[in-house]
Amino acid sequence: MLVSMDKAPTRARDLLNLFRRDARGDAAVEFAFLAPLLLLMLLGTIELGRALNIDRQFASATATAGDLVAREAYLGDTTSAATANLASMMLSIKHIMQPYDSSSLKMGIFSVRASSTDPNDTYVEWAYPFNGMSVPSKCQKYTLPENLLGEGESVIVVDASMVFKPLFGDYVPGITGDMTWTDKSYHTPRNSCVDYVKGNNCSSLSC
Numbered sequence: 001m002l003v004s005m006d007k008a009p010t011r012a013r014d015l016l017n018l019f020r021r022d023a024r025g026d027a028a029v030e031f032a033f034l035a036p037l038l039l040l041m042l043l044g045t046i047e048l049g050r051a052l053n054i055d056r057q058f059a060s061a062t063a064t065a066g067d068l069v070a071r072e073a074y075l076g077d078t079t080s081a082a083t084a085n086l087a088s089m090m091l092s093i094k095h096i097m098q099p100y101d102s103s104s105l106k107m108g109i110f111s112v113r114a115s116s117t118d119p120n121d122t123y124v125e126w127a128y129p130f131n132g133m134s135v136p137s138k139c140q141k142y143t144l145p146e147n148l149l150g151e152g153e154s155v156i157v158v159d160a161s162m163v164f165k166p167l168f169g170d171y172v173p174g175i176t177g178d179m180t181w182t183d184k185s186y187h188t189p190r191n192s193c194v195d196y197v198k199g200n201n202c203s204s205l206s207c
Helices: 005-021 026-071 079-096
Strands: 106-114 122-130 154-164 179-187
Touching: 026 079, 026 106, 026 154, 026 179, 079 106, 079 122
Parallel strands: none
Antiparallel strands: 106 122, 106 154, 154 179
């Protein structure tokens, strides 16, 4: 059957109108535009939740380390015995970070005592570095928050750092590689003095 030439434009317009009214592919096209944004939002949510959880455990590990040390009195007459005890405490702290990787966790634990005549004249009595953390040397002056100590009092200081490694740092905007977190806590000794290295303190600050 032949179609007359004058009906051809009408047939073309009908086909065009039919194509315009056909919305069966709209959802697929819209999803193609939104999928990358939705994926970024999903990855960002996962990364944020993971970061908050690790940060909470990191803060807990820092506080627990100071609390454990502050509970102890003098544990032995040798440096090796004291160091072994502190090392065993650090193993407990690493368990707190599980199931996350704690290989980058570093801590410096040290005791700071104030002079018997001036509470602002504070010096380090002893220091213990964990996993390569930098710590102040014995008898080094160390500045504490104002009014933290009275005359002759001491405090346990925990200085901690940890490297946070994002899982999707290369894909989520705003996350630029590894981040180093730091935390610090102060703890009052349960006894009059926490002396892990007896006889190795400053003579003016000995227990």
